[in-house]
Amino acid sequence: MVTFADVYAAPKRIVVFTGWASAEPETGAIFFEVPLEISGIVQAGLFLKGVAFADRPDEHVSFEIALRNIGGRRREPLARLDWRPIDGGHTNQRRKDVPQGLGGTRINGTHLHGFDLNWFEDQARMRKGNLPIARAAESLESFEMARDFAGKQFGIKNMDIVQRPPLEYDLFHGPNA
Amino acid sequence: MDQTLDTRSEHFAAAVDAAARELVSCSTRGTASYVRLPLLYPDGSSVTVRIDPVEGGLRVSDNGFAFREIETVGAERSFARTAATIAKNEGVLVDRRKVFVDAPQDKLFRAICDVAAASWRIADRVYERLEDTELSEIEAQVKDRLSGVFGIGNVQTDAKVIGSSATEWDVTAVVNAGGHKAIFQAVNTHGTSIYKASTAFRDIAELENAPRLVAVVRNKEELGRKLLLISREGRVIEAGGAEEIFRKAAA
Numbered sequence: 001m002v003t004f005a006d007v008y009a010a011p012k013r014i015v016v017f018t019g020w021a022s023a024e025p026e027t028g029a030i031f032f033e034v035p036l037e038i039s040g041i042v043q044a045g046l047f048l049k050g051v052a053f054a055d056r057p058d059e060h061v062s063f064e065i066a067l068r069n070i071g072g073r074r075r076e077p078l079a080r081l082d083w084r085p086i087d088g089g090h091t092n093q094r095r096k097d098v099p100q101g102l103g104g105t106r107i108n109g110t111h112l113h114g115f116d117l118n119w120f121e122d123q124a125r126m127r128k129g130n131l132p133i134a135r136a137a138e139s140l141e142s143f144e145m146a147r148d149f150a151g152k153q154f155g156i157k158n159m160d161i162v163q164r165p166p167l168e169y170d171l172f173h174g175p176n177a
Numbered sequence: 178m179d180q181t182l183d184t185r186s187e188h189f190a191a192a193v194d195a196a197a198r199e200l201v202s203c204s205t206r207g208t209a210s211y212v213r214l215p216l217l218y219p220d221g222s223s224v225t226v227r228i229d230p231v232e233g234g235l236r237v238s239d240n241g242f243a244f245r246e247i248e249t250v251g252a253e254r255s256f257a258r259t260a261a262t263i264a265k266n267e268g269v270l271v272d273r274r275k276v277f278v279d280a281p282q283d284k285l286f287r288a289i290c291d292v293a294a295a296s297w298r299i300a301d302r303v304y305e306r307l308e309d310t311e312l313s314e315i316e317a318q319v320k321d322r323l324s325g326v327f328g329i330g331n332v333q334t335d336a337k338v339i340g341s342s343a344t345e346w347d348v349t350a351v352v353n354a355g356g357h358k359a360i361f362q363a364v365n366t367h368g369t370s371i372y373k374a375s376t377a378f379r380d381i382a383e384l385e386n387a388p389r390l391v392a393v394v395r396n397k398e399e400l401g402r403k404l405l406l407i408s409r410e411g412r413v414i415e416a417g418g419a420e421e422i423f424r425k426a427a428a
Contacts (some may be wrong), residue, residue, distance in 0.1 A: 024241070024274060026241060026272050026273055026274035026275055027240050027241035027244075027274050027275055028240075029241060029245070029274075051245065055206075055207060055209075056206060064249070066249070068251065069251075073251045073252070073254065074250065074251040074252075074307075075249065075250055075251035076250075077249055077250070082222070085222065086204070086211050086213075086225055086240075087211075087213050087222050087223040087224075087225040087242075088202055088204075088213050088223065089223075090220075090221045090222060091217055091221050091222075091223070092221060093221065095401075097398070106199060113220070123396055123398075125396075128308075128366070128399075129219040129220065129221075129304065130218075130219050130220035130246065130249050130250055130304075131220055132219065132220055132221050133221070134221060
């Protein structure tokens with residue numbers, strides 16, 4: 001039986017990057033979602049998603065790899081990188097089964113909801129609650145660094161084809177500010 | 178913990194102070210401010226509200242964060258209905274993606290509290306419902322397993338059992354296990370499921386010639402301390418367990 005762990009561990013590739021969708025009118029959120037292939041076969045339900053806010057340049061960008069169950073609506077996130085989140089960080093559950101001494105810890109800033117932290121190998125299942133365990137990610141100074149780090153973590157070889165989102169810079173928050 | 182901190186020590190005060198300062202924070206970008214509150218969505222991120230100036234006051238919204246939280250697990254279709262119910266109770270408004278309210282400056286504090294509470298409740302309720310879906314999946318698996326182990330003719334699914342208090346309980350299945358009956362009840366990790374099963378088990382256990390009571394869960398470890406509750410009156414097995422375990426549990 002192929003498990004989530006097998007899918008996550010396999011080298012993956014983005015077939016085509018179709019660009020970021022225009023901003024959602026209610027929230028200003030912008031997205032992209034692309035299918036992923038493994039060994040030349042586009043995998044049913046396996047995709048990479050990116051989320052950012054047009055009016056929050058150079059912060060609050062997420063990259064997530066997930067599986068959509070065939071014929072259903074449910075999605076199972078496998079891993080996610082939250083780069084410079086607006087809410088300031090992440091708080092781990094205080095459970096005894098949280099690995100690496102992370103139980104109950106607060107992580108400020110960029111963090112990785114790593115697959116290994118949210119996967120029960122002995123039970124062949126993900127933790128409940130949308131990847132509830134995360135660890136601090138290394139210093140990622142730019143969108144490109146965050147994107148490439150996520151690609152490395154998720155096993156996506158050509159992550160660099162994901163383009164910078166169409167962000168709205170102002171005088172104080174621009175790439176050259 | 179290695180040692181107990183003295184409440185009069187600087188370390189104690191510093192630890193409490195540092196945690197308290199972390200509970201709420203505020204940042205401003207352009208014309209909008211974001212306030213992070215000490216409530217956590219299921220993924221461990223903090224409930225955060227956005228505040229924008231609008232004519233006559235301030236708009237407080239969750240900026241779609243509850244929607245994003247449930248969209249990640251594919252439950253975004255639940256947003257509209259769930260948000261409408263909760264927004265009404267909290268006295269806030271809702272659009273396609275976010276909960277919000279416009280308030281004058283002197284009522285900002287309460288507006289922030291209400292929007293944050295509504296946003297958290299929406300995510301919490303949708304995740305709770307996902308667990309109900311999971312319970313249905315466990316129930317289906319239990320019925321399938323019981324029919325395979327004991328034979329379809331010996332398994333009455335979706336049965337009703339009257340307890341010692343004369344309360345009628347819905348149970349997943351009653352099995353005729355070689356001269357005596359065994360009740361199998363699918364249980365997930367959600368409190369409602371566990372409390373219902375443990376109350377039913379207690380009531381049924383007080384009957385004369387009480388049947389065997391068996392709770393079937395997806396994974397025993399997942400229950401944590403709640404395992405104690407459910408195991409007081411009944412046996413607990415896993416839905417994916419071996420046939421022999423189902424037989425022994427019913428014996």
